[in-house]
Amino acid sequence: MRRTPLVLGATVLAAGLALTACGSDSSGDTPEVKVQDAFIPEPASGDMAAGFFIVHNGGGADTLDSVSSDIAGQVTLHSTKNGVMKEQKSFAVPANGELDFERGGNHLMFENLKRKPKEGGKVSVKLHFAKSGTVTVAFPVKAATYNPTSHASH
Ligand SMILES: [Cu+2]
Numbered sequence: 001m002r003r004t005p006l007v008l009g010a011t012v013l014a015a016g017l018a019l020t021a022c023g024s025d026s027s028g029d030t031p032e033v034k035v036q037d038a039f040i041p042e043p044a045s046g047d048m049a050a051g052f053f054i055v056h057n058g059g060g061a062d063t064l065d066s067v068s069s070d071i072a073g074q075v076t077l078h079s080t081k082n083g084v085m086k087e088q089k090s091f092a093v094p095a096n097g098e099l100d101f102e103r104g105g106n107h108l109m110f111e112n113l114k115r116k117p118k119e120g121g122k123v124s125v126k127l128h129f130a131k132s133g134t135v136t137v138a139f140p141v142k143a144a145t146y147n148p149t150s151h152a153s154h
Contacts, residue, residue, distance in 0.1 A: 039142045040141045051110060057098060061092065062093040063129065066128045
């Protein structure tokens with residue numbers, strides 16, 4: 001995680017344009033999204049926190065359009081490629097696949113925190129999908145260094 005929030009704004013427009021190619025799914029299958037392995041590492045400061053989770057999809061393609069939470073003024077979605085973090089407008093959820101938000105890769109950023117997440121607590125997060133609608137998930141707050149190791153197999 002780079003601590004350079006001020007430069008993020010400039011990348012938003014470019015990133016949004018790059019994602020428009022994956023629109024239509026011809027199958028018409030209804031997506032079946034399930035969110036697992038969600039957590040928030042306790043942040044070092046009270047300004048900003050990261051969030052991680054995995055969306056498992058047993059149906060047709062969907063899109064994660066936005067995320068919101070009552071502890072944050074704003075929740076943004078970021079990708080990380082080759083160590084460079086970029087804000088994204090949305091993320092594709094592949095049909096019969098998964099969308100990963102994991103350390104070192106995609107992540108949520110909770111900005112303008114109204115209270116600091118504390119280890120052992122829970123944060124209610126709303127994931128807004130284009131087709132599946134809003135999925136509310138209680139993200140447990142873990143130690144700052146927590147990293148799940150169980151997800152290597154798929
Ligand atoms: Cu970020």
